[in-house]
Amino acid sequence: MHRIVIVGGGAGGLELATRLGNKLGKAGRAHVTLVDRCAVHVWKPLLHEVAAGSLDTHAHEIAYAAHSHWNGFAFVHGEMTGLDRESRRVKIGPTFESEDRDAEVLPSRDLEYDTLVLALGSRTHFFGVPGAEEHAIALDTLEQAEHLRKRLLRVCLRKHAQGTGEADEAVDIAIIGGGATGVELAAELRRMEHTLKQFRLLSGSPRSAMRITLLERGDRVLPALPRRVSDTTRAILEKMSISVRVSTSVTSVRPDSVEVAGGAAIAADITIWAAGIKAPAVLASLEGLTVNHVNQVKVTRSLQSETDGNIFALGDCASCAWTADVLVPPRAQAAHQQAMFLCKALSARIEGRAVGAFTYKDHGSLVSLGSPTAVGSVAGITSTGKFFVEGFVAKLMYAALYRKHLMAVSGLRRTVFGIAAHGLGRLLAPRVKLH
Structure with a gap:
């Protein structure tokens, strides 16, 4: 079967693996593998709530091993360290028992691929500021x-x-x-x-x-x-x-x-x-791939690498043109749209058809300012194409973004049960985790 390897289980990578697993993996049309250095997924826009203790990570995390079993793809726990484009192999570094790297759990490995999707997200950019x-x-x-x-x-x-x-x-x-x-x-x-x-x-x-x-x-x-x-x-x-x-x-x-x-x-x-982002440094070390000044892989309108048609990139680690002078912004909605496009494009690629071109649509942005406040601009029917929202309505719309992500990766039934369980849990615990 055609081997699709997706490196990075963030918003875009996990959604793509889930869609491809259900569409191609379960049907025996492709072998889909997701690689991530972590064992669980938490939606990155929620990390500020984790830091403030207002989000119970156990109630919101998705275990890759279980999720892959339910959705027709394989999960490999490890970090990408290199790439051999000639033999089409992704190099995976060893996995350790703790961050101190004192006990090795899994050795270094290679994964063969026919199509590789890079979805490694982004890291903080410190801009060389001392200290x-x-x-x-x-x-x-x-x-x-x-x-x-x-x-x-x-x-x-x-x-x-x-x-x-x-x-x-x-x-x-x-x-x-x-x-x-x-x-x-x-x-x-x-x-x-x-x-x-x-x-x-x-x-x-x-x-x-x-x-x-x-x-x-x-x-x-x-x-x-x-x-x-x-x-x-x-x-x-x-x-x-x-x-x-x-x-x-x-x-x-x-x-x-x-x-x-x-x-x-x-x-x-x-x-x-929280001043800036750049793509992981490993992308700049991959021989033969063209990256920009913040390590993002330069891709065509089909999200394929400019130098290797077997490699795709999406999300924060991809440098993709939106207009002649503007790149697709590093937002969760962009990763979601690119995952939906690549699900169709990779299915067409396996069947020998053209993959087409990706088009980004800006649906606006919302910012949470604590319960029950949010502000933002969202796509509308005004002359400017956007309208301004704030307060409780904006907060509901902001919450809906996360629910939409959950439904994309977990389905409607699991999302509804998860919301109910989370709501009951909040009745029995303080608003903030105190330990």
Whole structure:
């Protein structure tokens, strides 16, 4: 059978593997394999909620091994380390028992393919800022989000136990980057603060126990979205007592502070970096594949590599033209559309037909600012093609995006049961995970 290997089980990769497994794998028309370095999938746009403790990861994670069994594809646990294009083999590195790499569980392996799909997503781009990679916490993976949550709890407990006054007990948090991740995290942390006060893990003073500063190099937050969304978002954040500083460039990150252009230092017990992304470095090391300055694979309109027609790329790791001068943005909706296109395209490829060309449609963007608030612009029928939404309606639409992702990979029945189980679980537990 035709061998399709998909590397990366993010929003696009998992959806593509699920669709192909059900369409081709179960029918015996192709052997579909998904490769990922993690054992479970959590939708990346939810990681800010994991970091704030407001999302139960066990209720929202999808185990690749079980999901592959139910949906007609195979799962290989491991990290891609190289590629032999001549013999069509993907090189998979060893799997270890822990992050310390002290005990090897699985050795290095090779996977043969006829069609390879790269869906490795993106990683944080620190732009060479001194101290950023060492002292700032990123939000690329579930492990990083959990690390940030536990670090926040430890700092809050220490400050509350050792502080002698309101000034000593306040926790200083600096978030670098005013894009969707930084904005949503800032709002979610303010929501986390209320629960920590309720359970006496923070000072119950009317003053904010968390001093949150959001730093953005551009002249407004959410620079990729319409100005009205940016202005409304900033007003809501400032109403939450979040300090928003735009046109502010970070020059260095220290263990207890962030230095900005001009020499000023901002105190920070915790620094979070959400300022930019780039594709994984392994893509730049693959011989014969053309990548851009942020390691994204350059692809044609059919999502095929410019240098190898047997290799496709989608999502954040693909450099795909939208218009003559604009690339398809690194958003979950783009990965979803590309997964749907590739499901049809790879089926046609197996049958010897043309794969066609991908066309991206921008359906707008929504940003969550904590319950029950959200803002954004979505596709509409106005003269500009978009309309502005905020408040409860926007929050419902934002929640629907995640439900849509779940239905794409898990089906309607599992999604409905999952929502019901999650709702019952929230009645029996605090709003924020406290351990």
